Amino acid sequence: MEFKLTPEQEMLRDTAREFAEKEVEPRVEEIEKTRKIPEDLIKRLFELGFGGIIIPEEYEGSAAGHLARAIILEEIAYSCPALAFTLQIVHLGQAPLIFHGTKEQKEKWLPDLAKGKLIASCAVTEPTGGSDVMGIKTFAKKENNEYVITGRKCFITNVHLANIHGVLAKSGEDPRHMTFFMIEGDRPGVKPGREENKVGLHGCNTGELILDNVRVPVENVIGVEGKGLRVALTAITNVGRMGVAATGVGIIRRCLDEAVKFANQRVLYGQPISRLQAIQWLISDIYLRYETARLLLHRAAWMIDQGIRADAEVGMVKLTATEGAAECASKLSSILGAYGIMEEYAAQRLLRDAYSLIPAAGTNEIMRIVISRKAFERAT
Amino acid sequence: MTEELQIIVCIKQVPDPHYLSKITIDPVTKTIRREGIPAVMNPLDRNALEEALRIKEQLGGRVVAISMGPPQAERVCRDALAMGVDEAILLSDRVLAGSDTLATAYALSMAIKKLGSFDIVFCGNETVDGSTAQVPPQLAEFLKVPHITRVRKILSINRNELIVERTIEYGYMKLRVKLPAVIAVTKEINEPRLPTVSAILKCYRKEIKKWTVSDIGVNPRQVGLEGSPTRVIDVFSPEVKRKRKIFEGTTDEAVEWIIEKLHEAGII
Numbered sequence: 001m002e003f004k005l006t007p008e009q010e011m012l013r014d015t016a017r018e019f020a021e022k023e024v025e026p027r028v029e030e031i032e033k034t035r036k037i038p039e040d041l042i043k044r045l046f047e048l049g050f051g052g053i054i055i056p057e058e059y060e061g062s063a064a065g066h067l068a069r070a071i072i073l074e075e076i077a078y079s080c081p082a083l084a085f086t087l088q089i090v091h092l093g094q095a096p097l098i099f100h101g102t103k104e105q106k107e108k109w110l111p112d113l114a115k116g117k118l119i120a121s122c123a124v125t126e127p128t129g130g131s132d133v134m135g136i137k138t139f140a141k142k143e144n145n146e147y148v149i150t151g152r153k154c155f156i157t158n159v160h161l162a163n164i165h166g167v168l169a170k171s172g173e174d175p176r177h178m179t180f181f182m183i184e185g186d187r188p189g190v191k192p193g194r195e196e197n198k199v200g201l202h203g204c205n206t207g208e209l210i211l212d213n214v215r216v217p218v219e220n221v222i223g224v225e226g227k228g229l230r231v232a233l234t235a236i237t238n239v240g241r242m243g244v245a246a247t248g249v250g251i252i253r254r255c256l257d258e259a260v261k262f263a264n265q266r267v268l269y270g271q272p273i274s275r276l277q278a279i280q281w282l283i284s285d286i287y288l289r290y291e292t293a294r295l296l297l298h299r300a301a302w303m304i305d306q307g308i309r310a311d312a313e314v315g316m317v318k319l320t321a322t323e324g325a326a327e328c329a330s331k332l333s334s335i336l337g338a339y340g341i342m343e344e345y346a347a348q349r350l351l352r353d354a355y356s357l358i359p360a361a362g363t364n365e366i367m368r369i370v371i372s373r374k375a376f377e378r379a380t
Numbered sequence: 381m382t383e384e385l386q387i388i389v390c391i392k393q394v395p396d397p398h399y400l401s402k403i404t405i406d407p408v409t410k411t412i413r414r415e416g417i418p419a420v421m422n423p424l425d426r427n428a429l430e431e432a433l434r435i436k437e438q439l440g441g442r443v444v445a446i447s448m449g450p451p452q453a454e455r456v457c458r459d460a461l462a463m464g465v466d467e468a469i470l471l472s473d474r475v476l477a478g479s480d481t482l483a484t485a486y487a488l489s490m491a492i493k494k495l496g497s498f499d500i501v502f503c504g505n506e507t508v509d510g511s512t513a514q515v516p517p518q519l520a521e522f523l524k525v526p527h528i529t530r531v532r533k534i535l536s537i538n539r540n541e542l543i544v545e546r547t548i549e550y551g552y553m554k555l556r557v558k559l560p561a562v563i564a565v566t567k568e569i570n571e572p573r574l575p576t577v578s579a580i581l582k583c584y585r586k587e588i589k590k591w592t593v594s595d596i597g598v599n600p601r602q603v604g605l606e607g608s609p610t611r612v613i614d615v616f617s618p619e620v621k622r623k624r625k626i627f628e629g630t631t632d633e634a635v636e637w638i639i640e641k642l643h644e645a646g647i648i
């Protein structure tokens with residue numbers, strides 16, 4: 001077993017790191033203040049090919065894979081978790097097509113999604129259905145070769161940025177009968193609704209999607225009619241949860257570096273506080289969390305790249321990385337004393353960003369359910 | 381003069397400047413201890429590559445990157461391929477180890493001669509490790525072509541000549557040079573591009589030419605420790621003492637006094 005990135009992955013990491021350091025870091029303050037990610041930064045993500053990283057080469061992506069994706073997201077999240085999250089949902093929007101699209105559908109949409117001409121959201125959650133996906137009310141009624149879709153989605157990332165939306169809707173009598181659609185943003189009746197104000201991930205857009213009698217042709221159904229839940233869950237598990245986790249890992253590494261830097265600089269009792277064992281313990285906890293989450297992340301990503309089912313492993317890293325990020329940001333804040341809650345220091349932002357990750361792509365209670373499922377399965 | 385513009389860029393692998401505070405000097409050999417310090421392309425060499433690629437994009441031609449270094453320097457050749465050079469050559473041989481700037485320039489010149497004719501050789505003005513800035517001029521001498529160091533801008537280029545701005549203290553010189561020539565660039569010249577994800581993946585499918593001294597006709601006695609006349613006696617941080625002057629008087633008098641002193645020093 002080799003615990004080493006390939007040379008390609010190393011170069012991707014270094015490139016993403018340099019991009020984050022030179023082009024993202026200097027703009028974080030502006031993003032925090034304006035609560036908006038500048039358009040040119042989104043454009044750069046596509047120019048550099050970060051937008052098309054899991055899209056196959058025949059559809060103008062780079063097919064660099066899920067481990068490469070995790071590495072890149074960690075680097076961007078180190079500087080700006082909100083930008084990493086925006087990018088990770090760009091990938092999530094592509095995922096239903098990548099995993100379940102027909103050749104025609106892929107040809108039609110993937111090249112533009114790789115280039116950023118199209119950005120897709122992935123709209124599942126509704127006020128009546130988050131963890132309980134069966135609780136959604138959006139309904140797609142079939143009329144000849146069309147569906148008429150009505151409903152209201154909430155907490156949808158990138159919804160105001162996207163010009164095409166992946167939507168899960170009920171489509172039959174049986175509550176499990178659901179269908180997944182790609183719905184172009186310019187179809188009559190499609191409208192992003194209110195924009196949410198989150199405590200963290202400022203700049204990463206979250207909001208409602210309103211669908212009012214939207215007519216969608218059958219060609220826009222992804223996967224099999226009635227089996228849409230599988231389409232949504234495959235994408236959310238392999239791409240959405242992994243992206244949340246990678247963002248969390250980036251936050252944890254930032255906490256580690258900030259903690260070490262501050263502990264070395266802050267002098268109390270005539271010596272840097274890094275000499276205090278209590279501070280060393282906090283730092284070793286953060287370091288341990290970083291390594292644990294990163295290894296789980298790489299392992300799960302590797303499994304996905306190999307085509308091995310990884311639901312439980314993805315659940316483990318999503319849980320570890322998001323709880324870890326919140327815990328580490330809180331520890332960082334402790335190390336900083338009052339500076340930990342001052343806006344000039346990254347600690348408070350990392351804490352807010354970390355908390356915002358926790359419910360995304362499935363709460364950690366749901367992750368525990370997913371993990372326990374495998375625990376029982378493996379028992380002999 | 382060749383058919384299409386031939387541009388060569390010399391690139392070197394150096395310790396990552398992010399880790400400068402962690403770098404130590406071996407007290408015996410007086411060389412940099414590189415263990416555990418990640419290696420990257422010398423930052424100014426990336427500017428050199430960028431300028432070469434921009435000229436190619438404007439006028440066409442071919443860009444070849446050459447690195448002399450240990451086998452691990454393959455990485456900077458890959459970086460150059462990812463940025464867009466047509467070919468990358470790694471000149472690597474045990475006998476080259478320990479070469480000083482003169483021996484390095486000699487070996488590089490032989491590699492360049494082996495490539496045939498060229499129009500421009502771009503180099504970074506200096507490296508972050510040695511910081512001698514000697515290789516570009518020495519290389520030009522071995523190649524018997526003119527050189528300009530500290531180039532911060534290329535004003536115009538055609539098949540026969542370059543017009544450039546060269547940084548000097550408190551200003552710049554505008555110089556015209558006949559091609560072929562060696563041009564050493566500063567960081568002001570451009571902002572080096574980042575490679576795209578596809579370019580990164582593709583650069584690993586390309587071949588890097590690997591040359592040893594015997595491939596390029598280098599005299600082994602003119603390279604390596606033996607062929608290097610430079611002996612590093614000591615490496616140390618010089619103590620910099622600041623000049624201090626104390627003026628006593630009112631604020632208005634002090635302001636006038638400071639302005640006068642700054643004028644005298646030629647600062648304002």
Ligand SMILES: Cc1cc2nc3c(=O)[nH]c(=O)nc-3n(C[C@H](O)[C@H](O)[C@H](O)COP(=O)(O)OP(=O)(O)OC[C@H]3O[C@@H](n4cnc5c(N)ncnc54)[C@H](O)[C@@H]3O)c2cc1C
Nearest residue numbers: 122123124125130131132155156157359360361362363365
């Ligand atoms: C930053 C961010 C981005 C998001 N982006 C998107 C997006 O792009 N697209 C999208 O569709 N959605 C998105 N969401 C929504 C997200 O998927 C939901 O918030 C999540 O699924 C939880 O649903 P809920 O908020 O309705 O919580 P609820 O489901 O109401 O949960 C309430 C509480 O009950 C617990 N709970 C629920 N069921 C169980 C159970 N069976 N056992 C134990 N405990 C349980 C939960 O863990 C939680 O503690 C995003 C959310 C966030 C925070």
